[in-house]
Amino acid sequence: MEGIVLRPQGQGCIVETPSGRMLCWMRGRLRQTGVSPLAGDRVEVLPGAQGEGVIESVAPRRNQLSRPAVANVDRVVTVTSLVDPRVPPLLLDRFLALAEKARVRAVVVVNKVDLGRAQEILQVENRYRSVGYPVYPLSARLGEGVEPVRREIAQGGVTVLAGVTGVGKSSLFRCLIPGASVEVGQLTRQGHGRHTTKHTELFPVGDGYLADTPGFSALTLEGVEPGEVAGLFPEFRPFLGRCRFSDCRHLDDVGCAVTQAVGTRIDPVRYESYTFLLREAMEARRSH
Ligand SMILES: Nc1nc2c(ncn2[C@@H]2O[C@H](COP(=O)(O)OP(=O)(O)OP(=O)(O)O)[C@@H](O)[C@H]2O)c(=O)[nH]1
Ligand SMILES: [Mg+2]
Ligand SMILES: [Zn+2]
Structure with missing residues:
Protein backbone atom coordinates (compact mmCIF):
# COMPACT_ATOMS: atom_id res chain seq x y z
CA MET A 1 0.00 0.00 0.00
CA GLU A 2 0.95 3.66 -0.50
CA GLY A 3 2.13 5.80 2.38
CA ILE A 4 3.92 9.01 3.31
CA VAL A 5 6.94 9.17 5.62
CA LEU A 6 6.13 11.29 8.67
CA ARG A 7 9.60 11.07 10.17
CA PRO A 8 12.75 8.98 10.20
CA GLN A 9 13.13 6.88 13.33
CA GLY A 10 16.34 5.05 14.09
CA GLN A 11 17.12 2.83 11.13
CA GLY A 12 13.52 3.02 9.98
CA CYS A 13 10.75 5.55 9.74
CA ILE A 14 7.15 6.21 10.68
CA VAL A 15 4.84 5.94 7.68
CA GLU A 16 1.22 6.97 7.51
CA THR A 17 -0.82 4.56 5.41
CA PRO A 18 -4.56 4.18 4.75
CA SER A 19 -4.62 1.61 7.56
CA GLY A 20 -2.78 3.72 10.12
CA ARG A 21 0.77 4.49 11.17
CA MET A 22 3.49 1.91 10.83
CA LEU A 23 7.09 1.63 11.84
CA CYS A 24 8.75 0.67 8.58
CA TRP A 25 12.12 -0.66 7.53
CA MET A 26 13.75 -0.29 4.18
CA ARG A 27 13.96 -3.45 2.12
CA GLY A 28 17.61 -4.55 2.11
CA ARG A 29 18.30 -3.94 -1.54
CA LEU A 30 16.89 -0.40 -1.16
CA ARG A 31 19.23 0.29 1.75
CA GLN A 32 22.15 -0.84 -0.38
CA THR A 33 21.35 1.85 -2.95
CA GLY A 34 21.98 4.42 -0.21
CA VAL A 35 18.40 5.74 -0.19
CA SER A 36 17.33 6.84 3.27
CA PRO A 37 13.76 7.94 3.78
CA LEU A 38 12.95 11.60 4.42
CA ALA A 39 9.84 13.18 5.84
CA GLY A 40 7.54 13.66 2.87
CA ASP A 41 8.75 10.65 0.92
CA ARG A 42 5.97 8.75 -0.83
CA VAL A 43 6.59 5.06 -0.35
CA GLU A 44 5.19 1.66 -1.23
CA VAL A 45 4.77 -0.42 1.94
CA LEU A 46 4.29 -4.12 2.50
CA PRO A 47 2.48 -4.41 5.85
CA GLY A 48 3.84 -6.99 8.27
CA ALA A 49 3.00 -8.05 11.82
CA GLN A 50 2.51 -5.80 14.87
CA GLY A 51 2.04 -2.54 13.05
CA GLU A 52 5.36 -2.83 11.27
CA GLY A 53 6.01 -2.83 7.56
CA VAL A 54 8.66 -2.98 4.89
CA ILE A 55 9.29 -0.20 2.39
CA GLU A 56 9.42 -1.74 -1.06
CA SER A 57 10.11 1.44 -2.98
CA VAL A 58 10.49 5.19 -2.60
CA ALA A 59 8.88 7.35 -5.29
CA PRO A 60 11.23 9.76 -7.09
CA ARG A 61 11.30 13.07 -5.19
CA ARG A 62 9.67 16.03 -6.92
CA ASN A 63 11.88 18.30 -4.85
CA GLN A 64 13.90 18.17 -1.66
CA LEU A 65 14.89 20.72 0.94
CA SER A 66 18.08 20.22 2.87
CA ARG A 67 18.13 21.89 6.27
CA PRO A 68 15.50 20.73 7.09
CA ALA A 69 15.30 17.48 5.22
CA VAL A 70 11.84 17.34 3.67
CA ALA A 71 10.90 15.81 0.35
CA ASN A 72 8.03 16.65 -2.00
CA VAL A 73 7.17 20.04 -0.57
CA ASP A 74 3.98 21.46 -2.09
CA ARG A 75 3.61 24.74 -0.28
CA VAL A 76 5.62 27.24 1.73
CA VAL A 77 4.00 29.59 4.21
CA THR A 78 6.40 32.55 4.37
CA VAL A 79 6.04 34.33 7.68
CA THR A 80 7.00 37.95 8.20
CA SER A 81 6.36 40.70 10.75
CA LEU A 82 6.45 44.49 10.61
CA VAL A 83 7.38 45.04 14.26
CA ASP A 84 9.51 43.10 16.69
CA PRO A 85 11.30 42.29 14.41
CA ARG A 86 10.75 44.65 11.54
CA VAL A 87 11.60 42.35 8.65
CA PRO A 88 12.99 44.13 5.57
CA PRO A 89 10.92 43.34 2.45
CA LEU A 90 14.03 41.90 0.81
CA LEU A 91 14.07 38.98 3.24
CA LEU A 92 10.47 38.05 2.47
CA ASP A 93 11.07 38.49 -1.25
CA ARG A 94 14.06 36.18 -1.04
CA PHE A 95 11.95 33.40 0.47
CA LEU A 96 9.32 33.95 -2.21
CA ALA A 97 11.97 33.79 -4.93
CA LEU A 98 13.36 30.56 -3.44
CA ALA A 99 9.85 29.11 -3.51
CA GLU A 100 9.44 30.11 -7.17
CA LYS A 101 12.79 28.52 -7.94
CA ALA A 102 11.67 25.28 -6.26
CA ARG A 103 8.28 25.55 -8.06
CA VAL A 104 6.47 25.44 -4.75
CA ARG A 105 3.26 27.35 -4.06
CA ALA A 106 3.89 30.27 -1.70
CA VAL A 107 1.57 32.19 0.60
CA VAL A 108 2.40 35.12 2.87
CA VAL A 109 1.61 35.40 6.58
CA VAL A 110 1.97 38.80 8.22
CA ASN A 111 2.20 37.90 11.90
CA LYS A 112 1.93 40.03 15.05
CA VAL A 113 -0.97 42.17 13.86
CA ASP A 114 -1.76 42.64 17.57
CA LEU A 115 1.22 45.02 17.67
CA GLY A 116 -0.52 47.55 15.40
CA ARG A 117 0.72 49.13 12.15
CA ALA A 118 -2.66 48.60 10.45
CA GLN A 119 -1.79 50.99 7.63
CA GLU A 120 1.47 49.22 6.79
CA ILE A 121 -0.15 45.81 7.02
CA LEU A 122 -2.65 46.90 4.36
CA GLN A 123 0.20 48.07 2.17
CA VAL A 124 1.94 44.71 2.45
CA GLU A 125 -1.33 42.87 1.78
CA ASN A 126 -1.88 44.86 -1.39
CA ARG A 127 1.69 44.45 -2.54
CA TYR A 128 1.69 40.66 -2.42
CA ARG A 129 -1.95 40.07 -3.40
CA SER A 130 -1.39 42.06 -6.56
CA VAL A 131 1.51 39.72 -7.40
CA GLY A 132 -0.82 36.76 -6.89
CA TYR A 133 0.25 35.49 -3.47
CA PRO A 134 -2.50 34.87 -0.90
CA VAL A 135 -1.84 37.03 2.17
CA TYR A 136 -2.97 36.16 5.70
CA PRO A 137 -2.54 38.82 8.39
CA LEU A 138 -2.82 37.19 11.81
CA SER A 139 -1.71 37.08 15.40
CA ALA A 140 -0.21 33.77 16.44
CA ARG A 141 -0.06 35.07 20.00
CA LEU A 142 -3.80 35.71 20.15
CA GLY A 143 -4.62 32.84 17.82
CA GLU A 144 -6.55 35.27 15.61
CA GLY A 145 -6.65 34.92 11.83
CA VAL A 146 -5.10 31.44 11.89
CA GLU A 147 -8.11 29.57 10.44
CA PRO A 148 -7.58 30.62 6.81
CA VAL A 149 -3.98 29.36 7.03
CA ARG A 150 -5.20 26.08 8.45
CA ARG A 151 -7.67 25.72 5.58
CA GLU A 152 -4.89 26.44 3.10
CA ILE A 153 -2.65 23.70 4.57
CA ALA A 154 -5.60 21.30 5.00
CA GLN A 155 -6.25 21.29 1.24
CA GLY A 156 -3.51 18.69 0.92
CA GLY A 157 0.18 18.22 0.27
CA VAL A 158 3.20 19.01 2.40
CA THR A 159 3.65 22.52 3.79
CA VAL A 160 6.72 24.08 5.40
CA LEU A 161 6.93 27.39 7.24
CA ALA A 162 9.69 29.81 6.30
CA GLY A 163 10.82 33.16 7.64
CA VAL A 164 13.66 34.80 9.51
CA THR A 165 14.20 34.32 13.22
CA GLY A 166 11.66 35.79 15.62
CA VAL A 167 8.74 36.29 13.22
CA GLY A 168 6.67 33.62 15.00
CA LYS A 169 7.00 30.45 12.97
CA SER A 170 7.04 28.23 16.04
CA SER A 171 4.15 30.18 17.57
CA LEU A 172 2.08 29.70 14.41
CA PHE A 173 3.02 26.04 14.35
CA ARG A 174 1.71 25.67 17.91
CA CYS A 175 -1.59 27.30 16.92
CA LEU A 176 -1.95 24.81 14.08
CA ILE A 177 -0.70 21.72 15.95
CA PRO A 178 -1.54 22.35 19.63
CA GLY A 179 -0.16 19.04 20.96
CA ALA A 180 3.32 19.15 19.44
CA SER A 181 6.37 20.47 21.19
CA VAL A 182 8.38 23.19 19.48
CA GLU A 183 10.57 25.88 20.95
CA VAL A 184 9.01 29.32 21.09
CA GLY A 185 10.93 32.48 21.80
CA GLN A 186 14.28 30.73 21.71
CA LEU A 187 16.75 30.89 18.91
CA THR A 188 16.55 27.68 17.00
CA ARG A 189 19.97 26.19 17.50
CA GLN A 190 19.89 23.85 14.56
CA GLY A 191 22.79 24.26 12.19
CA HIS A 192 25.00 26.25 14.52
CA GLY A 193 27.74 23.77 15.24
CA ARG A 194 25.92 21.80 17.87
CA HIS A 195 24.96 18.32 16.87
CA THR A 196 21.22 17.88 16.99
CA THR A 197 19.60 14.58 16.23
CA LYS A 198 16.18 16.11 15.79
CA HIS A 199 14.59 15.06 12.54
CA THR A 200 11.87 16.91 10.75
CA GLU A 201 8.44 15.51 11.46
CA LEU A 202 5.22 15.96 9.50
CA PHE A 203 1.94 16.55 11.32
CA PRO A 204 -1.43 15.95 9.64
CA VAL A 205 -3.64 19.02 9.10
CA GLY A 206 -6.84 18.00 7.34
CA ASP A 207 -5.81 16.37 4.08
CA GLY A 208 -2.33 17.92 4.26
CA TYR A 209 0.79 17.85 6.41
CA LEU A 210 2.81 20.55 8.14
CA ALA A 211 6.54 20.15 8.86
CA ASP A 212 7.72 21.05 12.36
CA THR A 213 10.96 22.68 11.21
CA PRO A 214 11.09 25.72 8.97
CA GLY A 215 12.26 25.39 5.37
CA PHE A 216 14.45 27.41 3.05
CA SER A 217 16.97 28.17 5.75
CA ALA A 218 19.62 28.62 3.07
CA LEU A 219 19.54 32.37 2.84
CA THR A 220 21.14 32.97 -0.53
CA LEU A 221 20.01 32.32 -4.05
CA GLU A 222 22.91 29.96 -4.54
CA GLY A 223 22.50 27.94 -7.68
CA VAL A 224 20.29 30.57 -9.30
CA GLU A 225 21.70 32.00 -12.52
N1 LIG B 1 3.06 40.27 19.94
C1 LIG B 1 3.20 39.09 19.33
N2 LIG B 1 4.28 38.34 19.60
C2 LIG B 1 4.40 37.15 18.96
C3 LIG B 1 3.42 36.69 18.06
N3 LIG B 1 3.83 35.48 17.59
C4 LIG B 1 5.00 35.21 18.19
N4 LIG B 1 5.34 36.22 19.03
C5 LIG B 1 6.55 36.28 19.88
O1 LIG B 1 7.69 36.44 19.05
C6 LIG B 1 8.81 35.74 19.63
C7 LIG B 1 9.40 34.77 18.59
O2 LIG B 1 8.41 33.79 18.30
P1 LIG B 1 8.81 32.35 17.74
O3 LIG B 1 7.54 31.64 17.46
O4 LIG B 1 9.77 31.69 18.64
O5 LIG B 1 9.55 32.78 16.39
P2 LIG B 1 10.30 31.83 15.34
O6 LIG B 1 9.98 32.38 13.98
O7 LIG B 1 9.96 30.42 15.56
O8 LIG B 1 11.83 32.12 15.65
P3 LIG B 1 13.10 31.13 15.38
O9 LIG B 1 12.76 29.79 15.94
O10 LIG B 1 14.23 31.80 16.08
O11 LIG B 1 13.30 31.13 13.90
C8 LIG B 1 8.28 35.03 20.88
O12 LIG B 1 8.60 35.82 21.99
C9 LIG B 1 6.77 34.98 20.64
O13 LIG B 1 6.05 34.96 21.86
C10 LIG B 1 2.27 37.51 17.82
O14 LIG B 1 1.36 37.20 17.04
N5 LIG B 1 2.22 38.70 18.48
MG1 LIG C 1 11.15 28.69 15.98
ZN1 LIG D 1 14.80 44.71 -19.16
Whole structure:
Protein backbone atom coordinates (compact mmCIF):
# COMPACT_ATOMS: atom_id res chain seq x y z
CA MET A 1 0.00 0.00 0.00
CA GLU A 2 0.95 3.66 -0.50
CA GLY A 3 2.13 5.80 2.38
CA ILE A 4 3.92 9.01 3.31
CA VAL A 5 6.94 9.17 5.62
CA LEU A 6 6.13 11.29 8.67
CA ARG A 7 9.60 11.07 10.17
CA PRO A 8 12.75 8.98 10.20
CA GLN A 9 13.13 6.88 13.33
CA GLY A 10 16.34 5.05 14.09
CA GLN A 11 17.12 2.83 11.13
CA GLY A 12 13.52 3.02 9.98
CA CYS A 13 10.75 5.55 9.74
CA ILE A 14 7.15 6.21 10.68
CA VAL A 15 4.84 5.94 7.68
CA GLU A 16 1.22 6.97 7.51
CA THR A 17 -0.82 4.56 5.41
CA PRO A 18 -4.56 4.18 4.75
CA SER A 19 -4.62 1.61 7.56
CA GLY A 20 -2.78 3.72 10.12
CA ARG A 21 0.77 4.49 11.17
CA MET A 22 3.49 1.91 10.83
CA LEU A 23 7.09 1.63 11.84
CA CYS A 24 8.75 0.67 8.58
CA TRP A 25 12.12 -0.66 7.53
CA MET A 26 13.75 -0.29 4.18
CA ARG A 27 13.96 -3.45 2.12
CA GLY A 28 17.61 -4.55 2.11
CA ARG A 29 18.30 -3.94 -1.54
CA LEU A 30 16.89 -0.40 -1.16
CA ARG A 31 19.23 0.29 1.75
CA GLN A 32 22.15 -0.84 -0.38
CA THR A 33 21.35 1.85 -2.95
CA GLY A 34 21.98 4.42 -0.21
CA VAL A 35 18.40 5.74 -0.19
CA SER A 36 17.33 6.84 3.27
CA PRO A 37 13.76 7.94 3.78
CA LEU A 38 12.95 11.60 4.42
CA ALA A 39 9.84 13.18 5.84
CA GLY A 40 7.54 13.66 2.87
CA ASP A 41 8.75 10.65 0.92
CA ARG A 42 5.97 8.75 -0.83
CA VAL A 43 6.59 5.06 -0.35
CA GLU A 44 5.19 1.66 -1.23
CA VAL A 45 4.77 -0.42 1.94
CA LEU A 46 4.29 -4.12 2.50
CA PRO A 47 2.48 -4.41 5.85
CA GLY A 48 3.84 -6.99 8.27
CA ALA A 49 3.00 -8.05 11.82
CA GLN A 50 2.51 -5.80 14.87
CA GLY A 51 2.04 -2.54 13.05
CA GLU A 52 5.36 -2.83 11.27
CA GLY A 53 6.01 -2.83 7.56
CA VAL A 54 8.66 -2.98 4.89
CA ILE A 55 9.29 -0.20 2.39
CA GLU A 56 9.42 -1.74 -1.06
CA SER A 57 10.11 1.44 -2.98
CA VAL A 58 10.49 5.19 -2.60
CA ALA A 59 8.88 7.35 -5.29
CA PRO A 60 11.23 9.76 -7.09
CA ARG A 61 11.30 13.07 -5.19
CA ARG A 62 9.67 16.03 -6.92
CA ASN A 63 11.88 18.30 -4.85
CA GLN A 64 13.90 18.17 -1.66
CA LEU A 65 14.89 20.72 0.94
CA SER A 66 18.08 20.22 2.87
CA ARG A 67 18.13 21.89 6.27
CA PRO A 68 15.50 20.73 7.09
CA ALA A 69 15.30 17.48 5.22
CA VAL A 70 11.84 17.34 3.67
CA ALA A 71 10.90 15.81 0.35
CA ASN A 72 8.03 16.65 -2.00
CA VAL A 73 7.17 20.04 -0.57
CA ASP A 74 3.98 21.46 -2.09
CA ARG A 75 3.61 24.74 -0.28
CA VAL A 76 5.62 27.24 1.73
CA VAL A 77 4.00 29.59 4.21
CA THR A 78 6.40 32.55 4.37
CA VAL A 79 6.04 34.33 7.68
CA THR A 80 7.00 37.95 8.20
CA SER A 81 6.36 40.70 10.75
CA LEU A 82 6.45 44.49 10.61
CA VAL A 83 7.38 45.04 14.26
CA ASP A 84 9.51 43.10 16.69
CA PRO A 85 11.30 42.29 14.41
CA ARG A 86 10.75 44.65 11.54
CA VAL A 87 11.60 42.35 8.65
CA PRO A 88 12.99 44.13 5.57
CA PRO A 89 10.92 43.34 2.45
CA LEU A 90 14.03 41.90 0.81
CA LEU A 91 14.07 38.98 3.24
CA LEU A 92 10.47 38.05 2.47
CA ASP A 93 11.07 38.49 -1.25
CA ARG A 94 14.06 36.18 -1.04
CA PHE A 95 11.95 33.40 0.47
CA LEU A 96 9.32 33.95 -2.21
CA ALA A 97 11.97 33.79 -4.93
CA LEU A 98 13.36 30.56 -3.44
CA ALA A 99 9.85 29.11 -3.51
CA GLU A 100 9.44 30.11 -7.17
CA LYS A 101 12.79 28.52 -7.94
CA ALA A 102 11.67 25.28 -6.26
CA ARG A 103 8.28 25.55 -8.06
CA VAL A 104 6.47 25.44 -4.75
CA ARG A 105 3.26 27.35 -4.06
CA ALA A 106 3.89 30.27 -1.70
CA VAL A 107 1.57 32.19 0.60
CA VAL A 108 2.40 35.12 2.87
CA VAL A 109 1.61 35.40 6.58
CA VAL A 110 1.97 38.80 8.22
CA ASN A 111 2.20 37.90 11.90
CA LYS A 112 1.93 40.03 15.05
CA VAL A 113 -0.97 42.17 13.86
CA ASP A 114 -1.76 42.64 17.57
CA LEU A 115 1.22 45.02 17.67
CA GLY A 116 -0.52 47.55 15.40
CA ARG A 117 0.72 49.13 12.15
CA ALA A 118 -2.66 48.60 10.45
CA GLN A 119 -1.79 50.99 7.63
CA GLU A 120 1.47 49.22 6.79
CA ILE A 121 -0.15 45.81 7.02
CA LEU A 122 -2.65 46.90 4.36
CA GLN A 123 0.20 48.07 2.17
CA VAL A 124 1.94 44.71 2.45
CA GLU A 125 -1.33 42.87 1.78
CA ASN A 126 -1.88 44.86 -1.39
CA ARG A 127 1.69 44.45 -2.54
CA TYR A 128 1.69 40.66 -2.42
CA ARG A 129 -1.95 40.07 -3.40
CA SER A 130 -1.39 42.06 -6.56
CA VAL A 131 1.51 39.72 -7.40
CA GLY A 132 -0.82 36.76 -6.89
CA TYR A 133 0.25 35.49 -3.47
CA PRO A 134 -2.50 34.87 -0.90
CA VAL A 135 -1.84 37.03 2.17
CA TYR A 136 -2.97 36.16 5.70
CA PRO A 137 -2.54 38.82 8.39
CA LEU A 138 -2.82 37.19 11.81
CA SER A 139 -1.71 37.08 15.40
CA ALA A 140 -0.21 33.77 16.44
CA ARG A 141 -0.06 35.07 20.00
CA LEU A 142 -3.80 35.71 20.15
CA GLY A 143 -4.62 32.84 17.82
CA GLU A 144 -6.55 35.27 15.61
CA GLY A 145 -6.65 34.92 11.83
CA VAL A 146 -5.10 31.44 11.89
CA GLU A 147 -8.11 29.57 10.44
CA PRO A 148 -7.58 30.62 6.81
CA VAL A 149 -3.98 29.36 7.03
CA ARG A 150 -5.20 26.08 8.45
CA ARG A 151 -7.67 25.72 5.58
CA GLU A 152 -4.89 26.44 3.10
CA ILE A 153 -2.65 23.70 4.57
CA ALA A 154 -5.60 21.30 5.00
CA GLN A 155 -6.25 21.29 1.24
CA GLY A 156 -3.51 18.69 0.92
CA GLY A 157 0.18 18.22 0.27
CA VAL A 158 3.20 19.01 2.40
CA THR A 159 3.65 22.52 3.79
CA VAL A 160 6.72 24.08 5.40
CA LEU A 161 6.93 27.39 7.24
CA ALA A 162 9.69 29.81 6.30
CA GLY A 163 10.82 33.16 7.64
CA VAL A 164 13.66 34.80 9.51
CA THR A 165 14.20 34.32 13.22
CA GLY A 166 11.66 35.79 15.62
CA VAL A 167 8.74 36.29 13.22
CA GLY A 168 6.67 33.62 15.00
CA LYS A 169 7.00 30.45 12.97
CA SER A 170 7.04 28.23 16.04
CA SER A 171 4.15 30.18 17.57
CA LEU A 172 2.08 29.70 14.41
CA PHE A 173 3.02 26.04 14.35
CA ARG A 174 1.71 25.67 17.91
CA CYS A 175 -1.59 27.30 16.92
CA LEU A 176 -1.95 24.81 14.08
CA ILE A 177 -0.70 21.72 15.95
CA PRO A 178 -1.54 22.35 19.63
CA GLY A 179 -0.16 19.04 20.96
CA ALA A 180 3.32 19.15 19.44
CA SER A 181 6.37 20.47 21.19
CA VAL A 182 8.38 23.19 19.48
CA GLU A 183 10.57 25.88 20.95
CA VAL A 184 9.01 29.32 21.09
CA GLY A 185 10.93 32.48 21.80
CA GLN A 186 14.28 30.73 21.71
CA LEU A 187 16.75 30.89 18.91
CA THR A 188 16.55 27.68 17.00
CA ARG A 189 19.97 26.19 17.50
CA GLN A 190 19.89 23.85 14.56
CA GLY A 191 22.79 24.26 12.19
CA HIS A 192 25.00 26.25 14.52
CA GLY A 193 27.74 23.77 15.24
CA ARG A 194 25.92 21.80 17.87
CA HIS A 195 24.96 18.32 16.87
CA THR A 196 21.22 17.88 16.99
CA THR A 197 19.60 14.58 16.23
CA LYS A 198 16.18 16.11 15.79
CA HIS A 199 14.59 15.06 12.54
CA THR A 200 11.87 16.91 10.75
CA GLU A 201 8.44 15.51 11.46
CA LEU A 202 5.22 15.96 9.50
CA PHE A 203 1.94 16.55 11.32
CA PRO A 204 -1.43 15.95 9.64
CA VAL A 205 -3.64 19.02 9.10
CA GLY A 206 -6.84 18.00 7.34
CA ASP A 207 -5.81 16.37 4.08
CA GLY A 208 -2.33 17.92 4.26
CA TYR A 209 0.79 17.85 6.41
CA LEU A 210 2.81 20.55 8.14
CA ALA A 211 6.54 20.15 8.86
CA ASP A 212 7.72 21.05 12.36
CA THR A 213 10.96 22.68 11.21
CA PRO A 214 11.09 25.72 8.97
CA GLY A 215 12.26 25.39 5.37
CA PHE A 216 14.45 27.41 3.05
CA SER A 217 16.97 28.17 5.75
CA ALA A 218 19.62 28.62 3.07
CA LEU A 219 19.54 32.37 2.84
CA THR A 220 21.14 32.97 -0.53
CA LEU A 221 20.01 32.32 -4.05
CA GLU A 222 22.91 29.96 -4.54
CA GLY A 223 22.50 27.94 -7.68
CA VAL A 224 20.29 30.57 -9.30
CA GLU A 225 21.70 32.00 -12.52
CA PRO A 226 21.56 35.81 -12.74
CA GLY A 227 19.44 35.51 -15.88
CA GLU A 228 16.86 33.47 -13.95
CA VAL A 229 16.21 35.98 -11.17
CA ALA A 230 13.70 38.18 -13.02
CA GLY A 231 11.56 35.13 -13.78
CA LEU A 232 11.31 34.44 -10.04
CA PHE A 233 9.21 37.62 -9.72
CA PRO A 234 5.81 36.59 -11.18
CA GLU A 235 4.76 40.19 -11.86
CA PHE A 236 7.84 40.69 -14.09
CA ARG A 237 6.93 37.82 -16.39
CA PRO A 238 4.56 39.74 -18.71
CA PHE A 239 7.44 42.12 -19.50
CA LEU A 240 10.25 39.61 -19.99
CA GLY A 241 11.20 39.25 -23.63
CA ARG A 242 9.85 42.72 -24.34
CA CYS A 243 13.08 44.61 -23.56
CA ARG A 244 15.13 46.03 -26.42
CA PHE A 245 18.08 43.76 -25.73
CA SER A 246 17.69 40.05 -25.15
CA ASP A 247 20.41 40.06 -22.47
CA CYS A 248 18.74 42.95 -20.57
CA ARG A 249 19.47 42.82 -16.85
CA HIS A 250 16.53 45.14 -16.12
CA LEU A 251 18.79 47.53 -14.22
CA ASP A 252 19.77 50.69 -16.07
CA ASP A 253 19.55 49.06 -19.50
CA VAL A 254 18.20 51.12 -22.39
CA GLY A 255 14.74 50.11 -23.60
CA CYS A 256 13.95 47.92 -20.58
CA ALA A 257 10.27 46.95 -20.39
CA VAL A 258 10.58 45.93 -16.73
CA THR A 259 11.97 49.21 -15.40
CA GLN A 260 9.34 51.08 -17.45
CA ALA A 261 6.64 49.23 -15.48
CA VAL A 262 8.11 50.09 -12.06
CA GLY A 263 5.74 52.42 -10.25
CA THR A 264 2.72 51.22 -12.22
CA ARG A 265 2.44 47.45 -12.63
CA ILE A 266 5.58 46.62 -10.64
CA ASP A 267 5.89 47.70 -7.02
CA PRO A 268 9.09 49.72 -6.45
CA VAL A 269 9.80 47.77 -3.25
CA ARG A 270 9.68 44.47 -5.14
CA TYR A 271 11.87 45.93 -7.89
CA GLU A 272 14.40 47.00 -5.26
CA SER A 273 14.49 43.41 -3.95
CA TYR A 274 15.04 42.21 -7.51
CA THR A 275 18.12 44.41 -7.96
CA PHE A 276 19.55 43.10 -4.70
CA LEU A 277 18.88 39.44 -5.47
CA LEU A 278 20.30 39.87 -8.98
CA ARG A 279 23.56 41.23 -7.54
CA GLU A 280 23.60 38.39 -5.05
CA ALA A 281 23.26 35.84 -7.88
CA MET A 282 26.00 37.58 -9.87
CA GLU A 283 28.36 37.54 -6.90
CA ALA A 284 27.60 33.90 -6.13
CA ARG A 285 28.54 33.01 -9.68
CA ARG A 286 31.77 35.02 -9.53
CA SER A 287 32.88 33.31 -6.32
CA HIS A 288 32.41 29.82 -7.76
N1 LIG B 1 3.06 40.27 19.94
C1 LIG B 1 3.20 39.09 19.33
N2 LIG B 1 4.28 38.34 19.60
C2 LIG B 1 4.40 37.15 18.96
C3 LIG B 1 3.42 36.69 18.06
N3 LIG B 1 3.83 35.48 17.59
C4 LIG B 1 5.00 35.21 18.19
N4 LIG B 1 5.34 36.22 19.03
C5 LIG B 1 6.55 36.28 19.88
O1 LIG B 1 7.69 36.44 19.05
C6 LIG B 1 8.81 35.74 19.63
C7 LIG B 1 9.40 34.77 18.59
O2 LIG B 1 8.41 33.79 18.30
P1 LIG B 1 8.81 32.35 17.74
O3 LIG B 1 7.54 31.64 17.46
O4 LIG B 1 9.77 31.69 18.64
O5 LIG B 1 9.55 32.78 16.39
P2 LIG B 1 10.30 31.83 15.34
O6 LIG B 1 9.98 32.38 13.98
O7 LIG B 1 9.96 30.42 15.56
O8 LIG B 1 11.83 32.12 15.65
P3 LIG B 1 13.10 31.13 15.38
O9 LIG B 1 12.76 29.79 15.94
O10 LIG B 1 14.23 31.80 16.08
O11 LIG B 1 13.30 31.13 13.90
C8 LIG B 1 8.28 35.03 20.88
O12 LIG B 1 8.60 35.82 21.99
C9 LIG B 1 6.77 34.98 20.64
O13 LIG B 1 6.05 34.96 21.86
C10 LIG B 1 2.27 37.51 17.82
O14 LIG B 1 1.36 37.20 17.04
N5 LIG B 1 2.22 38.70 18.48
MG1 LIG C 1 11.15 28.69 15.98
ZN1 LIG D 1 14.80 44.71 -19.16
